[in-house]
Amino acid sequence: MTAMTVLPRLGAATVPARTAGRRRPPAETGIVHLGLGNFHRAHQAVHTAAALAHTDGPWGILGVAGRSVSVARAMREQEMRYAVVEISPGRTHVTVPAVHTGALVAAEQPEDVLDALAAPGTALITMTVTEHGYTYSPRTHGLDLDAPAVRADLAGDGPPRTTIGQIVRGLQRRRRANAAPVTVLSCDNLVGNGDQTRRLVREFTEALPTAERDDLTPWLENAVAFPNSMVDRIVPATTDVYRDAVAARLGVRDDVPVPAEPFSMWVMEDRFAAGRPRWEHGGALFTDDVEPYELLKLRLLNGTHSLIAYLGALDGRGTIPDSIGRPFIAEAARGVLFGDYLPSLAVPADIELDAYVGQLFERWANTALGHRTQQVGSDGSVKLRQRVPEPALLHLRAGRMPHHLALTVAAYLCCVAPPSGFSPGPHAAAMVDPARAALTGIADRAPSGSRTAFVEAVLESGLLGDGLTEYPDFAGRVAELLDVLVRYGPAAAAADATRAAEAEPRPVR
Numbered sequence: 001m002t003a004m005t006v007l008p009r010l011g012a013a014t015v016p017a018r019t020a021g022r023r024r025p026p027a028e029t030g031i032v033h034l035g036l037g038n039f040h041r042a043h044q045a046v047h048t049a050a051a052l053a054h055t056d057g058p059w060g061i062l063g064v065a066g067r068s069v070s071v072a073r074a075m076r077e078q079e080m081r082y083a084v085v086e087i088s089p090g091r092t093h094v095t096v097p098a099v100h101t102g103a104l105v106a107a108e109q110p111e112d113v114l115d116a117l118a119a120p121g122t123a124l125i126t127m128t129v130t131e132h133g134y135t136y137s138p139r140t141h142g143l144d145l146d147a148p149a150v151r152a153d154l155a156g157d158g159p160p161r162t163t164i165g166q167i168v169r170g171l172q173r174r175r176r177a178n179a180a181p182v183t184v185l186s187c188d189n190l191v192g193n194g195d196q197t198r199r200l201v202r203e204f205t206e207a208l209p210t211a212e213r214d215d216l217t218p219w220l221e222n223a224v225a226f227p228n229s230m231v232d233r234i235v236p237a238t239t240d241v242y243r244d245a246v247a248a249r250l251g252v253r254d255d256v257p258v259p260a261e262p263f264s265m266w267v268m269e270d271r272f273a274a275g276r277p278r279w280e281h282g283g284a285l286f287t288d289d290v291e292p293y294e295l296l297k298l299r300l301l302n303g304t305h306s307l308i309a310y311l312g313a314l315d316g317r318g319t320i321p322d323s324i325g326r327p328f329i330a331e332a333a334r335g336v337l338f339g340d341y342l343p344s345l346a347v348p349a350d351i352e353l354d355a356y357v358g359q360l361f362e363r364w365a366n367t368a369l370g371h372r373t374q375q376v377g378s379d380g381s382v383k384l385r386q387r388v389p390e391p392a393l394l395h396l397r398a399g400r401m402p403h404h405l406a407l408t409v410a411a412y413l414c415c416v417a418p419p420s421g422f423s424p425g426p427h428a429a430a431m432v433d434p435a436r437a438a439l440t441g442i443a444d445r446a447p448s449g450s451r452t453a454f455v456e457a458v459l460e461s462g463l464l465g466d467g468l469t470e471y472p473d474f475a476g477r478v479a480e481l482l483d484v485l486v487r488y489g490p491a492a493a494a495a496d497a498t499r500a501a502e503a504e505p506r507p508v509r
Helices: 038-042 044-054 070-077 110-118 148-155 163-176 193-206 217-223 240-250 291-314 320-324 327-344 353-364 373-377 380-387 389-397 403-416 436-445 451-460 472-488 490-503
Strands: 029-034 060-065 084-088 091-096 100-105 124-127 182-186 229-232 258-260 265-268
Touching: 029 110, 029 163, 038 044, 038 258, 044 060, 060 070, 060 110, 070 100, 084 240, 091 240, 100 110, 110 163, 124 163, 148 163, 148 193, 163 182, 163 193, 163 217, 182 193, 193 217, 229 291, 240 258, 265 291, 291 320, 291 327, 291 353, 291 373, 291 380, 291 403, 291 490, 320 327, 320 353, 320 373, 327 353, 327 389, 327 403, 327 490, 380 403, 389 403, 389 472, 403 436, 403 451, 403 472, 403 490, 436 451, 451 472, 472 490
Parallel strands: 029 060, 029 124, 060 100, 084 258, 124 182
Antiparallel strands: 084 091, 229 265
């Protein structure tokens, strides 16, 4: 295929017959999904396609993007088709899920979104909006009622702009229309994501004017389910590499293919108010207790992933495979995984730990996928709050210093709020974080050269909750490692953490 070849666009008539996947989208919409990003399209959509291949049903997905129009527009132009490119060093496998029935943009079509949430056929409202999308306040441990967007949504000042506001306003319409019960299913990396979503929805509802609240609250209790779930798949950003892969293998042009690793896992509570697809036939696991799987993933995978990203970025590495290929980063990853995270959780009975950990390192080392440190390291102020405090407090209360968790915090701060005169490198500078400006302000106000004062101020700000402020030794250790990072680099800081961890008494499991 030459550079001058003009390829047909991916669509209903151009999907090659040999391509795995559905031939056409479902006839009916049963799921409205908030967050039309890569993760949803490579995870929930793929599991749904596999479920429908086993047992058909009214489970088409209406995807809703927040503000970005590019994916929604491309999907409409491609008749709801896009390719998932599963890639590993040994093979590339391309599928076309074809489970979406439509694609909306909430910023442009807010009334259509609310109507879809309230539609009689909608049995599931699902979401992948990232941890940041829940407008959660670390200070109150609940809905951020001081956020301007939340206040505007509560006042009914125009169409809702927050995810929780969209859900509640949609549920209001649903109740008024006497629609059937519905399930709200979070697919984001939050501990107890269903419980958290339920709490935030209730807090938003309770903050509404009395006339709006009184008839909605009892209906929410009786007609809306919020099951917990755990999702796991590494899904990098789309680049021309993956567009070229689709073109080479399918002979069509796809503007929005999704790259993904071969691995995919989904664990849910089987508490649905109005039915669901047969996701168990698409590889999903149902259980009465999701939390052990959540903690396993949030800490061993996500928590370790964050440390790899921050150390890698500070070492000038653009991808996770390049980072984990550095021996000192691999050693630090094992240190935080085995020494700090693993003692803080109970491994589910059906997980073989050695195989699971070995698979994690294989996934991080997937050079064909090239997951970027910039992507993994972004939004650390939200992510680390879910991963670091509880394990750190467990160790500190037992009289142990979690050196690699301290290294994680130090490396994060070094990337996002570097000390004056220190450059963390282009990969760290490119990380996006909602707390970057606030952290920079804290750094500017800290006494010159005092790493400890800076770290103490960061912890007092609530970045990692409240408990760690009770342990000044932890702030001091973070400050020491931050100083080593700045003066001697990430390899020296990782070696410092490892030496100190080896000298600590090992916890008994």
